[in-house]
Amino acid sequence: NPTNENGFNELDRWALSELNVLVSKVTVFLDKWQINNAANTIQDFCDRLSNWYVRRSRRRFWKSDEDPTKMAAYSTLYECLNKLTIILAPFAPFITEEIYKNLNQGKTDTSESVHLTDWPKVNKKLINSSLSNRTELAITLSSLGRSARSAANIKIRQPLSELLVELKTPEENKLLPFIEDQLMEELNIKKISYVDSNEKDFFNYVIKPNLPKLGPKYGTEIGRIKTLIENSNPNDLASMIKKGSSVKLDDFMLKPDELIVENFAKEELFVSTDGIYTVALNTKLNADLISEGLARDIIHTVQNLRKNSGLNISDRILLWIHTDDETSKLCEKHFSYISSETLAVDINNDQSKENTNSTTLNFNNREISVYLKKSS
Structure with a gap:
């Protein structure tokens, strides 16, 4: 059961x-x-x-x-x-x-x-069909979120402030609260926000005529259609086209497939879409996000060093983290988190003179030396 x-x-x-x-x-x-x-x-x-x-x-x-x-x-x-x-x-x-x-x-x-x-x-x-549907939605949005991270060249260990999500139906909007925790964990995001398809929060749009379709139909009138498009609000045109509505420009009634919508993510947003769902990552980093990303990088480095040192998964360790003063202060904010994740019974930020295993990592052009040994 x-x-x-x-x-x-x-x-x-x-x-x-x-x-x-x-x-x-x-x-x-x-x-x-x-x-x-x-x-x-x-x-x-x-x-x-x-x-x-x-x-x-x-x-x-x-x-x-x-x-x-x-x-x-x-x-x-x-x-x-x-x-x-x-x-x-x-x-x-x-x-x-x-x-x-x-x-x-x-x-x-x-x-x-x-x-x-x-x-x-x-x-x-x-x-459980409902459970299957919302989990499938979580899997799809997570995949799109990882694609957006990849496009932004930001590794998953770096926390980000917000994921914006555009879904396709009101029913799916109701599923989002059930999968928020999964998305936040999968994508290392602090907040999930739903964006209505009518809102213009993701993109700046550029609308162009679909010449293979419009050329044979309107011939020399194409120049005037281009001018009308350029003088129209691209966001409004994009909204109508996404809904499948025809677009009236002066005395021209253009079908949705007769116009091409190109989108460009707004500043500090990286967008990924599969044609049905769209997500956008807010990539702006503040000091808290940077320090947490540093802590996660250190944890990743320590776990690899533990493995390469032949330690058992349950072995407790003594840990030293040596770097410049500014980076040390960022690390100290997360000593408790680092300790719990790496089973470190003590963390010292002085350069170790003990008989330890060591490695270095580079975080935002800052060199950090990590030393550890099994706790007796």
């Missing part, structure tokens, strides 16, 4: 819902001998399971063995992998046999072979 009381969360319920949708779809496809459709559906599920469920559950996997949320995550992942292996067995009989035996090693209530196992049954009680 995947309830909060048993340690399960919305992410677990989404994975189990998608699993049962998968079983239902693949069963229908295979009954109809639609092999390619079945294989594509399985591939899509594997992608979602790996890149959304497993990645977003990593912190739970790292918790102590007694933690109920860790056990719930393990239970959910086992259920997904076990049924996925059974579903994949007709496609890849040998590797699924090996995976099935590894998954069920030591179990007495399972079949000897994946090929002797009953085909999974759909548990319709676990299918």
Whole structure:
């Protein structure tokens, strides 16, 4: 029973819902001998399971063995992998046999072979269409947000102040509050704001005539149409075109596909769109955002140094961070956060003379030396 009381969360319920949708779809496809459709559906599920469920559950996997949320995550992942292996067995009989035996090693209530196992049954009680829809929306917006970050050349460890989101329907606007936390965590954003499609918060627009369509229709009148377009408010024209409305310019009635809309993100905004959804990142950084980005960079560096030093994931460490005075003050604001993330029992900002492992990082052209050793 995947309830909060048993340690399960919305992410677990989404994975189990998608699993049962998968079983239902693949069963229908295979009954109809639609092999390619079945294989594509399985591939899509594997992608979602790996890149959304497993990645977003990593912190739970790292918790102590007694933690109920860790056990719930393990239970959910086992259920997904076990049924996925059974579903994949007709496609890849040998590797699924090996995976099935590894998954069920030591179990007495399972079949000897994946090929002797009953085909999974759909548990319709676990299918939640609303949960699937809002999670799919979160995945899509997160992907667009990462594209905007990439365009701005700002790494995910640097927090940003705001993500502006334009959705396509009023129903989706109602879903946004349910996925805000996921988007803020995924994109390292402090605030999510909804932007109505009628507002002009994302872009400055340039409207141009679609010459292959207008040329044959209006011939020498194209010059006058260009002048009328240039003298019109481009934001108003863009709004009408996006709605699919025709545009009246003097005595010309132009169809939406007879005009080309080019958009340019406003200053300090980086925009990404898939033609349906649009997001914009506010990339303006203040001192607090910069200092938090520095802390996250240090944490990333320390975690890599821990790994390269051969430390166990649970080992406590002594940590030294050496840099200039200004950067040291930025670091000190987040010593508690750095300590909790890296298991540092003590942080010293003097240059270490101990027998330590060390590395350096460059943050905004500031060199920072990091030293650590296992705490005794």
